[in-house]
Amino acid sequence: MRHRPAAVLAAALLVLAGAGAAPAAPAADAPAAGAAGIGDPYFPADGNGGYDVRHYDVHVSTAVADGRLSGRATITATATQDLASFHLDLLLPVSSVRVDGRPAARDRPDRHELRITPAAPIPAGRSFRVSVTYAGRPGSVSWRGERAWVANRHEIVTMGQPQMAAWWFPANDHPRDKATFDVSVRVPRGRQAVSNGRLVERTAGRRWTVFHWRQADPMATYLAFFAAGDFTLERGRTAAGTPYLLAVSERLAPGERRRAMALLRRTPTIQAWLERHLGRYPFRSTGGLVTSLDPGFALENQTRPTYPYLGGAGQDWIVAHELAHQWFGDGVSLESWRDIWLNEGLATWFEVRWDDYGGSASMPEWLTATWESHADDPSFWDLPVDDPGRNRLFDEAVYVRGAMTVQALRNRIGATAFDTLLRRWVGERRFGSGSTADFVALAEEVGGQDLGAFFTAWLSTPERPARTAENGLT
Ligand SMILES: [Zn+2]
Structure with a gap:
């Protein structure tokens, strides 16, 4: 993350407050409840205990203009203890939960925690799939003083650190548990959606278009992102052969759009410079996105750093910062x-x-x-x-x-x-x-x-x- 200098700094500071109850230690023998937090002392509610996520398959749908988001996420995980119940982090209302295809009981110990009790306990070491259906207005949700959702009637961009996932998909929301991702975003026909990794498929219907993106390298949940709206795209390959995608919001003024694309075009050059210092770039794709929205900071979203409009190629220090994060933060994530x-x-x-x-x-x-x-x-x-x-x-x-x-x-x-x-x-x-x-x-x-x-x-x-x-x- 990098805030823009001076004036915007104050507005951009995330308000991070509050502490949750310490998770209870599970009993030694009987299947026990997975902890409500992964054990981060600063953010005790973030992440969860008792399982390890391998893959997220997230489908979200939004008309953008109405501020609503509906979703269905299927999470493939492995139990790390005998689990009578377990938690996911999610701030949106849930309508259905299934574990391995069977309906599962659910409740909300607080607004951030979705507690799931499968029909039968899950033995340690067993792989399981949990599917969650949910919908809500992410822009109306604040949690412990934070509103991570950045959107207006024309554009959405998910940028948040240390939390973002809970505003748009259920997660084991902590960088200690990284996983691969498929993200499918359904938007009204004529609009676009950009996410991490590579575009697998674009399916156009009469009224809607679905963009299916895949991040095949492990990723921390706060780095999973999508942007929806109208974007000018540019594709190419770096000197080392990594495919890149550059995206600039068409909601910016024409001069700003030209300058923003000139800034993003610094990506292959700066990435090659970093590779000379650090060895190969960690991921299979790269790029960047400039939003017309004003989150007040840039964020190292994996393979696709996301920037507010800052100006042209002369501002490429910010690109160097966010691309360096692809090694430090994304490739190697924080323990706490x-x-x-x-x-x-x-x-x-x-x-x-x-x-x-x-x-x-x-x-x-x-x-x-x-x-x-x-x-x-x-x-x-x-x-x-x-x-x-x-x-x-x-x-x-x-x-x-x-x-x-x-x-x-x-x-x-x-x-x-x-x-x-x-x-x-x-x-x-x-x-x-x-x-x-x-x-x-x-x-x-x-x-x-x-x-x-x-x-x-x-x-x-x-x-x-x-x-x-x-x-x-x-
Ligand atoms: Zn940073």
Whole structure:
């Protein structure tokens, strides 16, 4: 995620609040209830326990203009314990639930949780399919102060972090449980729908058109997206042969549309530059979409980063940021939301590096200049970026101090070890997840040194790191 600079920042901040009850521990023997949360300390209701999703097959239908969405989702999962019941995260009203084709009982312990009790318990290790039929007005739903749905009468774009799925499909809504996706979106004939991955099929009826998209590589639920409306599309292949799809909203003014497409056309070049640093791009397709709506931030939706209108090719720093997330955040996802600096620090480091070192002569000079420019700014340093709290996940310090940490690490362990660290991180954990502790352990292994004091100074201490060689500052 990247907010646009300055004025829009305040409006774009997600309000994240509230804590749920801690999940009860299941009894040892009898089939037990799957937990209502996956165990993220910041977002105790997010995700669920007792199963692991392999695939989502999501069908949604919307006329766009009326604000309504109806859906049917079939989720293929494997039980990780004997399950008497289990939860899905969904904020829309449900009309029917089936497990392996048989009607299942359901209730709502709260508006975010759909509790499903199958006719018979599901044994640990068993694969099962749950189908949920639902409908509602996502734009009217807020949950714990957040309204993630971005739409008007002409256009819809799903962009939200850390939560988005619950506004449009039932999910095990946490990046720890990644899965492959088929997303079919039915829109009025003449309109279009764009989602992640590749277009499998477009079926036109008399009044409706269905766009069937497939993301065949594992994806975190908040990165699953669709946009519906009127879009100008451009297709091609990167130098490495990855097919791309660029989409620009036709609701933008003609000049804006030209500039937005010029920005998106930077995608193959920037992706090739990132591949030179990080090795192969993680996914089978790429691209981007510029919406006419104003979410106030860009988001790294997998294979199809989604941008508000920001201008033309001169704004390509934002493309560098969101494409870097395809490795950091999408390819390797967070273990918990408190690890957010791993996503944002690394994406911002590549953003600054692409963007002429933020006006400095080199990345080491950018680090020194940024360290000096925040000398009299205790509020910048008071945030422990490895534990920012759920209300400050997207603070500027998470991005900038995070990127400074990355550069300081490069200074400390040297360019060769640093390059090895990044390539091993994205290669060995591709399609999985990792925590700050995992990253620190790999940095120490690759760097051949104890980096405990270094990371404590940069990530955990609520004050400016001292200007020492040990802190990567000279
Ligand atoms: Zn970001």
